[in-house]
Amino acid sequence: MSRPDGATRPEVHPFTARASDADLDDLRARLAAARLPEAETVRGAAPGPRRWDQGVPLADLVELVEYWRTGYDWRAFEARLDRIGQFRTVVDGLGIHFLHRRSARADAVPLLLTHGWPGSVAEFVDVVEELADPRDADAPAFHVVVPSLPGFGHSDKPAGTGWGTERIAAAWVELMDRLGHRRFLAHGGDWGGNVTTVLGGRFPDRLLGIHTLFAQAPPGLSTDGLTAQERRWTEETHDFWTRRAAYAKQQATRPQTIGYALVDSPVGLLAWLLDKFAEWSDTEDSPFETISRDRVLDDVTLYWLTRSGASAARIYYESHASLDPALRVDVPSAVTMYPRDIEKCPRPWAEQRYRNIVRWRAPASGGHFPSLEMPGFFVADLREGLAAVLAAGR
Template identity: 75%
Template sequence: MNSPTRTVSAFETRAPDADLNDLRARLAAARLPETETVYRAAPDPRRWEQGVPLADLIEIINYWRTEYDWRSFEARLNQIGQFRTTIDGLGIHLLHRRSTRADATPLILTHGWPGSIAEFTHVIDELAAPKNRDAPAFHVVVPSLPGFGYSDKPATTGWGAEKIAAAWVELMDRLGYHKFAAHGGDWGGVITAILGGRFPKQVLGIHTTLAQAPPELTTDGLTAGERKWTEDTRDFWLHHAAYAKQQATRPQTIGYALVDSPVGLLAWILDKFAEWTDTQDSPFETISKDRLLDNVTLYWLTRSGASSARIYHESHGGINAVDPEFKIDIPSAISIYPRDIEKCPRTWAQERYRHIVRWQTPKAGGHFPSLEVPEYFVKDLQEGLAAVLTASGRRS
């Protein structure tokens, strides 16, 4: 992970007006298909059986074109503090907010797909400067995965979860953080687990919303609820994961549509937010249009539809593809949200995460808890990491 320079340089975001005007023009000129052939009155999750309903898409397209304010989100990124550094020849973008608390712990937050750093921009302040003085404070680092956002797009294969985890260790070292905690969900959960298992000397402990069990464990001894979790997870990968297979096998092909058409990109991402959130019908029951469009517009302006999809080509299968025997012995806090797409029973999880110090099953939330239930998410993250740091000897 050595590079010619270890410099971490300040970075500011400013999309050209021409790019924003082009986006609005493309939205205005969009060619849309006919309505879906299965109609149900809202609210009804079955409205989405064939994908994003036409009426819903038209509404969000019009909002994106006429009301959404990218400049506001852009200003927020610059306010937090943006930086870039080069690791193994690849430029890595990050948000970095240092806490003023003397007892603050370095913390790296890793997003997944179809998320981005936009998943965390609204929770960084509370993590760095918690209103409750008894809550732990953190120096917060939020990198953009390779191929996502303002990070560079890999020009060769090899940037899978293992290499990204090693890059994160180098990144934290460059920031002066030789020991740190880590959190992630989705691909961020895979990378966080690898950080915990491969780098126990640097990583104090982890918090994750994704636990992937070793392969071929028996359901003997599981409760009825835990069996339902395993059935739901199996059903997801059998019947709802065509997007993952497409991006794992043909990321370039889908990438043409995602980079050329903002409507195609919006629908591709909105479909997942609808299916993976804890809602009765629309993801906008819990996530505002602005929050979702912050994320989608970041993908659009950075032309990262194809490059972000390639993480599936590099790492499809998650931890078990990395190493079926993989173990994590450092303190771990795990929260399994009720509407997430993968739910692992604790008895299975502890076969891999062998020092679980806190296990939570929240009552609400899905795959994007920082966006769906942000106040609960922050509290859960603070309490989970407090348990992790106590177990590691960092806090008394």
């Protein structure tokens, strides 16, 4: 599955990025000079979801902006990425950045983790080490690869159209081949789940199996025969797409227009991304009930410093509602549906696309960002799911 000597091809290069002091000073100056709107008209609402009815509350944003300006340490995040191991390579004409943490274990299996939006490689920094070199000697170990999607972070920004999830999946196969990982496991949620589905469906000879948080069924299936909970899932998903997905329609149709604000205003970028961390996490009043301020700011600052607000948004233009209805996944698959995720697919529907589901879990808690919200549980669930996948493939 991997080259025993751990060698990589010459075209894979170690990578280090250091934001200039001037860029960090400019960020702090922009934060200090920010022009803010008046408070939301639901101001004074009791703590709870209603307080966020019109978006990010002014008081919350002011507090976080002040911490970003005076307390947050970007250099600590840069150092953490370096400790994991950063690399770049050019695939299909595009520079791709990725984290690569090889396990010390001889029995380790290659594992590709793909993030989504509004995420980045920052989604996985709290879990890479434990996946690669678990403290429990009986736990499975993995050679972990975490690429930045095209247009995200330190990956290049495509100069033309065509970089949708099908092309990304093909690029990931080439990337893994360059790292000596001929056959590998794949995991993802959000856009990462979409890419993982394409990997399992298009490249069954390369995939040992998949674990996904995003099992997207083929369109047009009936609710007949679904349980009451499964019907609630379909209703909640429908509600999301009809009432709470304006961001996706904007980015799918006019990513350039919103991109000017996201690249020019750090406060605008912060609000645009924070709104999703708040709404999509399993919390009652604030995303910081489960996700640290530093992790959110790691993610947002990465977007800011790489000027990727517009280029990351374009994945919606390229791939929104584009998953091939006829695509089927026959490799062993594990699925976890967290209760506060934005899309939840009933198992009978999922089985119409993923035809070899070997493990299905619906935990009692957790949202769209489980690797940030509950990293310990996320690692345990991922391990168990991948163990089932590997056992099924033997």
